[in-house]
Amino acid sequence: MxxxxxxxxxxxxxxxxxxxxxxxxxxxxxxxxxxxxxxxxxxxxxxxxxxxxxxxxxxxxxxxxxxxxxxxxxxxxxxxxxxxxxxxxxxxxxxxxxxxxxxxxxxxxxxTPTAIVGPKSEKFGATPEDLKGKIIGVQVSTTHSAYAKKHFTEAAEIKEYQTQDEANQDLAAGRIDATQADSIALDAFLKSEQGAACCDLKGHVAEDLEILGxxxxxxxxxxxxxxxxxxxxxxxxxxxxxxxxxxxxxxxxxxxxxx
Structure with missing residues (x-):
């Protein structure tokens, strides 16, 4: 958001x-x-x-x-x-x-659900095992940042951004491997010219009411x-x-x- x-x-x-x-x-x-x-x-x-x-x-x-x-x-x-x-x-x-x-x-x-988006050229899902060794972009001070830090402990890096748009831009540029955010916000990115060209939906993360609410x-x-x-x-x-x-x-x- x-x-x-x-x-x-x-x-x-x-x-x-x-x-x-x-x-x-x-x-x-x-x-x-x-x-x-x-x-x-x-x-x-x-x-x-x-x-x-x-x-x-x-x-x-x-x-x-x-x-x-x-x-x-x-x-x-x-x-x-x-x-x-x-x-x-x-x-x-x-x-x-x-x-x-x-x-x-x-x-x-x-x-709405929480989604993972990544490059079209790579096939992986939204589980901790799928994201092992990857650089995941999230917006700072969000539930997505907290979720990634808790569940994706074997990621290469949880990279935080001031805005989700900055994470999306780095994903499109190949500087990170995936991003996590609200599914509707990421759907809007995937429907944009840039998002449609680079990326696709990898899946929805498992529920965690304590963090995602x-x-x-x-x-x-x-x-x-x-x-x-x-x-x-x-x-x-x-x-x-x-x-x-x-x-x-x-x-x-x-x-x-x-x-």
Missing amino acids: KKILATAAMALAFGIASLAAAGAEPVKVGFSPEAYPPFYSADASGNWTGWEVEIAHAICAEAKFECELTPIPWDGLIPALTTKKIDAIMNSMSITEERKKTIDFSDKYYN PGVGAGVRKEDTEFKEKINAAIKAIRANGKYEEITKKYFDFDIFGS
Whole structure:
């Protein structure tokens, strides 16, 4: 799940009730300002679009709050939340027990498999044995980094990148042997001109709920319980009223919500 100046951040309708009172400043919702299609993409004018942006709009509208989408480097999102530089995170952040030691999460709003992609010229799968001796690229401070370090202990190297796009570029250039990320994000890469030319899907990794978690939710501070309840209610409402399905059909031909 992820570069544009802060002045390009768009206004969303989403926030904490106590901060949304008359005259209050917009609530800041953090995201990593990097291309992460189809969840986040910047158009020629610097406006952010994509499935997750539209879902955020829908949650905002349902909750009747305002906020400002605020760009923060991925590995700085949780620190920015806990120090109150932002008020929420909506950026394909998986709900994990490790993260819940520091922050809380809303209910999930999507859940998809984790994939391994590698060069078309090589035949291997997504198991630890398949990846033995290989250089695997992952985005820093992600569940994928944690998973690779735990399960792919016999890899030649777990190479970390600030963005998934950088990992994809190194894979296409032959500087790494494989990359692990969300299956939908990697599918978008494989459908790009560069990805289609170089690489293919090797498989999905074995489940590890402790690391990968049950899905993606909105990150919130532990003390903001009323805020979390309002987000949960909005997620439930857009699932029930058809808005979630309406948005999802624009990007996917399957139910991204998962089981």
